[in-house]
Amino acid sequence: MHAIRQHEFGPAENLRYEETPDPRPQAGQVLVAVRAAGVHLLDASIRRGDAGGPFAVPELPMTPGREVAGVVTALGDDVDAGWLGKRVVAHLGAAHGGYAELAVAHAASLHELPDHVTEDAAVAMIGTGRTAYGVLRVAELSPDDVVLVPAAAGGLGALFVQEAKAVGARVVGAASTGKLEAVRDLGADLVVDYTRDDWADVVRAEVGEVSVALDGVGGTRGRQALELLGVGGRIVLFGWSSGEPTRIETADLYARGLTASVAVGPRILKKMNLRELETAALKALADGRLTPLTTSFPLSEAAAAHTALESRATTGKVVLRP
Numbered sequence: 001m002h003a004i005r006q007h008e009f010g011p012a013e014n015l016r017y018e019e020t021p022d023p024r025p026q027a028g029q030v031l032v033a034v035r036a037a038g039v040h041l042l043d044a045s046i047r048r049g050d051a052g053g054p055f056a057v058p059e060l061p062m063t064p065g066r067e068v069a070g071v072v073t074a075l076g077d078d079v080d081a082g083w084l085g086k087r088v089v090a091h092l093g094a095a096h097g098g099y100a101e102l103a104v105a106h107a108a109s110l111h112e113l114p115d116h117v118t119e120d121a122a123v124a125m126i127g128t129g130r131t132a133y134g135v136l137r138v139a140e141l142s143p144d145d146v147v148l149v150p151a152a153a154g155g156l157g158a159l160f161v162q163e164a165k166a167v168g169a170r171v172v173g174a175a176s177t178g179k180l181e182a183v184r185d186l187g188a189d190l191v192v193d194y195t196r197d198d199w200a201d202v203v204r205a206e207v208g209e210v211s212v213a214l215d216g217v218g219g220t221r222g223r224q225a226l227e228l229l230g231v232g233g234r235i236v237l238f239g240w241s242s243g244e245p246t247r248i249e250t251a252d253l254y255a256r257g258l259t260a261s262v263a264v265g266p267r268i269l270k271k272m273n274l275r276e277l278e279t280a281a282l283k284a285l286a287d288g289r290l291t292p293l294t295t296s297f298p299l300s301e302a303a304a305a306h307t308a309l310e311s312r313a314t315t316g317k318v319v320l321r322p
Helices: 041-048 119-139 155-166 177-186 199-207 219-227 250-256 266-271 274-287 299-310
Strands: 002-006 015-019 029-039 067-075 087-091 102-106 110-112 146-150 170-175 190-193 210-215 229-237 259-262 294-298 317-321
Touching: 002 299, 015 299, 029 087, 029 119, 029 299, 041 299, 067 102, 067 119, 087 102, 087 119, 087 274, 110 274, 119 155, 119 210, 119 229, 119 266, 119 274, 119 294, 119 317, 146 155, 146 219, 155 170, 155 177, 170 177, 170 199, 177 190, 190 199, 199 219, 210 219, 219 229, 229 250, 266 274, 294 299, 299 317
Parallel strands: 146 170, 146 210, 170 190, 210 229, 229 259, 294 317
Antiparallel strands: 002 015, 029 067, 029 102, 029 317, 067 087, 087 110
16 A cells, blocks of 8 residues: 655655555454545644654654544454445544555444545544534533634634534634635634734724634734633633744733633543544534535645645645545
């Protein structure tokens, strides 16, 4: 088979498209012919060798990727024969091996896909979708909320916009210049270009204060999102794609009675059931409640996919297709 192999930590160019032996499923595992593999910002961090977070830096050489969708083509011992030939999606957990034509997954991690659900959409929801549902559980959105979504055209942001609209909230979607139309198409009530210096002033002029900010950007924009919150507002933090966390001081919280919550890390890994979050995300996809945005690349162009993701040149979830 062909797979992406990494022999050294470093830039995206270290991801190489190579021919490798086919993997074999062990007891409790299945072999999946991969039709879509998810790419995550954490994959880029792992590639550089500074992963941290929930995953240890892996031994090299290795094949990246922890989210796959495809067809089960072989079974290990002690696996229900009914899985053979099924279209499935799975999160590989702390394991790797997703950027490949064939991948091994634990049978317990599999979700069967309905006929109308594409592999690209499914692989977007198995990881990014479950994170979105974890963040949304912390946010507890209501019809009375005015919700600010920075990076609203990203993999998570696009889902937040749709879910906030589904619960009846008013939604402000912030994105960069070339992605504004995509955010409008998602249903945001107000779309702002947050590459402009006056974007926060535009939000104040159009909607006044916001009650919830879903912040995975951090840095200056995260701080601006915090300052847009009204009395009793809440900010839910789930990362800092800008490279710098949002600066929050105790005085900020006291001044307006704000609440700041971190939705990822130990909270999602130890306080929530990941399987339940995956199931909820995939059901929302199957029911048409949420439709992920995706940007696809051929498997052989994984390096280009990483470069585009890190430079914020993509819309929605990045997917590799063997």
